[in-house]
Amino acid sequence: MTLSKKIINAQVMEKNAHLFSCPICSSGMELRDKSQLVCSNHHSFDLSRHGYVNLAPQAHTTKYDKALFEARKTIIESGFFNDLLNYITETVSAQLASRKEGVIVDAGCGEGSHLAMLLSQLAEDVTGIGIDLAKEGIAVSAREYPGHIWAVADLAKCPFQDGEIDAILNILSPANYAEFTRILKPGGLFLKVVPASGYLKELRHVFYDDEKEQQETEPVARVAAFFETVKTTRITYDFPLDNELLATLIRMTPLTWGASDDKIEKALRMNISTITIDFEVITGINK
Ligand SMILES: C[S@@+](CC[C@H](N)C(=O)[O-])C[C@H]1O[C@@H](n2cnc3c(N)ncnc32)[C@H](O)[C@@H]1O
Ligand SMILES: [Zn+2]
Known part of the structure; x- marks a missing residue:
């Protein structure tokens, strides 16, 4: 008999429920009946049909919808991010090398492909947890990549105990450094990816007249x-x-x-045949 995605995801969550802290009262949590994450003050969060948990039920819908995440998945599968992902895999492998097991959190994981690809390259006893505020992304993640933990959660209030995480990925997503340092183990790895000046410059010429855009200011100094x-x-x-x-x-x-x-029509008529990919990867070690 093949296990449903919900049961596969619930099994991993059950084994790792001790990592979670209740988003309402911060107390410890356990998985009950393979279907509800429950804290010691009885706040409970149901697993969805595909086995993700929503720990931010109050979250508003974001600009990130299902169509956007499907498009992101197609782009990631085309190999667009491969060189970046190879670098991330090497860095995380080096970090975990001396440990038999580890827990990686992808904070702002989107539709889950980056984390799933990374985990497929690492040892089996590495646990991966993807969190994102967009339910549509987490729903795709749980459906497409069973065997990992997927949660709708706000990275500004990470639903994890202090000092349990070995590595945090933060790829093209907002950050909350106080939370990241709280949940990482001492010596744990933080890895952030931000777009650099040449990223998608062929498109930027069409879509931005003034070449300015909103980005986290001074990410290196902040890290x-x-x-x-x-x-x-x-x-x-x-x-x-x-x-x-x-x-x-x-x-x-x-x-x-x-x-x-x-x-959009103008960009499509421009016969762009290659696009520039340009990222800065910032890594740091938790004190
Ligand atoms: C540009 S996407 C990047 C997604 C993914 N890392 C990737 O590279 O495909 C930014 C992501 O950050 C998520 N995000 C924004 N604010 C967040 C928050 N406060 N907590 C969790 N996720 C958040 C969005 O929902 C979105 O999925
Ligand atoms: Zn609680």
């Missing part, structure tokens, strides 16, 4: 204020793509939100 042994690595490459993939890329990137159909 350095909380972590030690801070390192930055620039990862830059050109990625070839056809018009169909370009259209999907335009759908997936926040860069184009609110853009008129005219601008």
Whole structure:
């Protein structure tokens, strides 16, 4: 008999329920009847049909909807992020090398592909937990990548006990450094990916007249204020793509939100055949 995705995900959650803290009262949690995460003050959170848990039931819907996450998944599967992911895998493997097991949290995991790909390269006893405020992303994650833990949760109030996590990934997502340092073990790894100046520059020329955009200011300085042994690595490459993939890329990137159909049409007519990928990876070690 094949186990349902809900049961597969519930089994992993049951084994690791001690890592969680209640988002309402911060007390310890356990999984009851493979269907509810319950705290010692009886706050309870049901597992969904595919076995994710919603620990932020009050969360408003975000701009990230199902279509956007499906587009993101197509782009990730095309190999768009592969060089970046190889670097992340090497860095996390080196960090976990001396330990037999470990727990990795992807804070702002989106539709889960990055974390799932990383876990597929690591030893089996590494536990992966993806959290995101967008339920639509977590729903795709739990359905597509069973065997890991997926939770709708706010990274500004991470639903985990203090000092239990070996590594945190924070890829193109907002950060909360006080929370990240609280949940990481001493010596744990923090890895943040931010777009660098050349990222998608071919599209930026069309969608941004003034070349300015909202980004976390001074991310390296902010990481350095909380972590030690801070390192930055620039990862830059050109990625070839056809018009169909370009259209999907335009759908997936926040860069184009609110853009008129005219601008989207213009970008598609420009015969862009390669796109610049340019990231800065910032790593730090928890004190
Ligand atoms: C650009 S997407 C990146 C997603 C994924 N890491 C990737 O690279 O495909 C940013 C993500 O941050 C999530 N996010 C924004 N604010 C958040 C918060 N306070 N807590 C958890 N996730 C959040 C969004 O829902 C979205 O999935
Ligand atoms: Zn509680």
